[in-house]
Amino acid sequence: MRKYREIARTYLKTQLAWRADVLFNMVFTVGRILFAYLLWKVIFAEKDTIGGFTFHGMLSYYIISSFFTQLEMSHGISEEMAARIRNGTFSKYIVIPVNVEGYFAAMESGVVLFYLFFDFAAAFIWIFLFGIEFTLVKDGMIIACALAMVLLGMFFMVQLNFFLGILTFKYEEINTFLMIKNNLIALVTGSIVPLALFPDTIVSFMRFLPFYYVTYLPSMLLTGKCAGEAVRGIIVISCWCIVMQAAIRIAWKRYVRRFDGVGI
Amino acid sequence: MRKNINVIKELVRLRFQHLMMFRIGFFGPFFVDGSLFVVQLMVFSAVYANVERIGGWEHGQMILYIGTFSLINAINMVVYFFGVNSIPAKIKSGEMDLYLTKPVSPLLRLSLEHINPGSLPLILMSLVIIVYGAWEAELRIETGIVLSYLFWVVLMCILYYEMEIIFRSISFFLISTAKMEQLESACLELCMQLPGTVFYGVYKVVFYCILPYGIMATVPVKSLVGECTPATVLHALAVVGIFTGITCVLWRGGIRCYNSASS
Numbered sequence: 001m002r003k004y005r006e007i008a009r010t011y012l013k014t015q016l017a018w019r020a021d022v023l024f025n026m027v028f029t030v031g032r033i034l035f036a037y038l039l040w041k042v043i044f045a046e047k048d049t050i051g052g053f054t055f056h057g058m059l060s061y062y063i064i065s066s067f068f069t070q071l072e073m074s075h076g077i078s079e080e081m082a083a084r085i086r087n088g089t090f091s092k093y094i095v096i097p098v099n100v101e102g103y104f105a106a107m108e109s110g111v112v113l114f115y116l117f118f119d120f121a122a123a124f125i126w127i128f129l130f131g132i133e134f135t136l137v138k139d140g141m142i143i144a145c146a147l148a149m150v151l152l153g154m155f156f157m158v159q160l161n162f163f164l165g166i167l168t169f170k171y172e173e174i175n176t177f178l179m180i181k182n183n184l185i186a187l188v189t190g191s192i193v194p195l196a197l198f199p200d201t202i203v204s205f206m207r208f209l210p211f212y213y214v215t216y217l218p219s220m221l222l223t224g225k226c227a228g229e230a231v232r233g234i235i236v237i238s239c240w241c242i243v244m245q246a247a248i249r250i251a252w253k254r255y256v257r258r259f260d261g262v263g264i
Numbered sequence: 265m266r267k268n269i270n271v272i273k274e275l276v277r278l279r280f281q282h283l284m285m286f287r288i289g290f291f292g293p294f295f296v297d298g299s300l301f302v303v304q305l306m307v308f309s310a311v312y313a314n315v316e317r318i319g320g321w322e323h324g325q326m327i328l329y330i331g332t333f334s335l336i337n338a339i340n341m342v343v344y345f346f347g348v349n350s351i352p353a354k355i356k357s358g359e360m361d362l363y364l365t366k367p368v369s370p371l372l373r374l375s376l377e378h379i380n381p382g383s384l385p386l387i388l389m390s391l392v393i394i395v396y397g398a399w400e401a402e403l404r405i406e407t408g409i410v411l412s413y414l415f416w417v418v419l420m421c422i423l424y425y426e427m428e429i430i431f432r433s434i435s436f437f438l439i440s441t442a443k444m445e446q447l448e449s450a451c452l453e454l455c456m457q458l459p460g461t462v463f464y465g466v467y468k469v470v471f472y473c474i475l476p477y478g479i480m481a482t483v484p485v486k487s488l489v490g491e492c493t494p495a496t497v498l499h500a501l502a503v504v505g506i507f508t509g510i511t512c513v514l515w516r517g518g519i520r521c522y523n524s525a526s527s
Contacts, residue, residue: 020443024443024446028446028450031450031453031454034454034467035454035457035458038458038462038463038467039311039318039457039458039462041462042318042319042462043311043315043318046315046317047315050314050315051314175292176292176295176296179292179296180295180296180299183296183299183300183303184299184303186303187303187306187307192303192307192457193307193310193311197310197311197313197314198310198313199310199313
């Protein structure tokens with residue numbers, strides 16, 4: 001465990017080298033909030049509630065979900081793996097005495113810990129700048145459930161991206177697929193619009209998928225909605241983590257031996 | 265002119281030869297951007313299931329907006345995006361020397377040497393979205409309206425191109441422009457999702473005049489649905505004219521400032 005803590009600490013420190021990136025990352029979180037503000041301000045001018053949201057409830061949802069979306073940076077894992085497998089330098093991770101998936105999970109947690117404070121600060125700034133009457137649930141149990149779900153959701157995304165990275169051993173070129181995946185993930189995690197706006201049949205189907213629990217349900221829970229789904233959500237996302245771990249184990253065993261370390 | 269046409273023909277031929285060598289990912293840009301616009305359609309279908317109008321536009325007009333943005337983006341991807349996008353790297357590495365010393369316009373060659381036929385299906389997909397939008401909005405299609413729409417699409421493609429050149433010409437003056445490109449993509453993403461009709465106040469000034477991504481698909485759609493006022497026409501023509509001037513000044517200034525490798 002100590003070595004993974006060291007990896008996380010190293011990546012946390014590494015972030016300090018790119019201070020301008022941190023600042024710009026904070027500034028660019030405004031894109032999603034501005035989109036929501038402009039779109040929903042026009043829509044709510046004619047209606048008081050939409051899909052169970054008031055204007056400020058909707059913006060609170062976007063503040064929370066964009067905070068989580070901003071923290072979820074695991075897409076870098078699959079991109080890093082794909083690039084290194086293609087150019088033959090993935091050996092760097094194979095030769096060190098750590099579990100490769102653990103290495104990437106520790107790396108991700110170091111980066112997330114670093115950005116946690118800055119993204120939190122950015123969320124505060126946007127709340128004041130846009131004059132949002134922020135809605136946050138007061139029930140401690142619901143908050144705990146939402147945070148647990150976010151952690152599990154982030155872990156699932158690390159697993160998913162690690163799994164996709166492994167597929168590079170077999171398919172060699174997966175960058176196009178990764179970009180398509182990023183577009184779809186933005187939709188199914190509810191970071192563009194709340195999934196509550198979709199028809200009930202689609203939402204019911206999405207409840208079986210893990211993405212529903214990555215940012216959408218935690219954000220809804222924290223804005224005081226869908227409380228009845230909290231415990232079930234934790235169980236479902238935990239099950240998905242177990243399934244994904246099994247898939248990783250099988251894929252790793254099968255495909256890692258294809259790596260010749262010379263690049264394509 | 266004839267020389268330039270011959271150069272363009274040769275660039276297209278070379279590009280096809282290159283693409284035949286690297287067939288993997290030939291249709292990559294189509295699938296990536298196609299998925300982006302399909303997601304857009306799904307998002308606005310979900311929103312319109314709960315509201316009737318957004319900024320005065322009904323569902324059909326919004327589909328037309330998405331289709332038009334997709335069409336402008338598709339033309340950009342097919343013709344000049346990959347060429348223009350490589351400008352900062354060429355300035356940084358000094359590779360720009362090769363373009364300046366050739367007896368052909370460096371910007372012409374840079375813009376057209378990486379045409380991407382793999383994105384052609386994206387144009388077809390955009391046209392399908394536009395036809396669907398026109399059907400949904402129950403538009404009466406007349407030749408004059410279609411010609412005016414095509415005129416605005418071509419003009420907005422030019423504006424799109426100029427914005428890309430402006431952002432990338434900054435590389436002549438600064439060491440890194442990664443953040444400028446991030447700003448460009450953030451603005452594009454925002455305006456791809458929001459029609460110009462929802463902007464007001466300071467946002468309207470920013471996205472109509474300073475970073476005019478807000479008018480790129482809005483004006484063609486307005487012309488198609490008959491909402492194009494003389495003020496809109498004058499404003500759009502003025503913006504394109506001013507940005508053409510800015511692009512020329514920046515590019516020429518940049519070339520003068522260029523000191524080969526490490527500039």
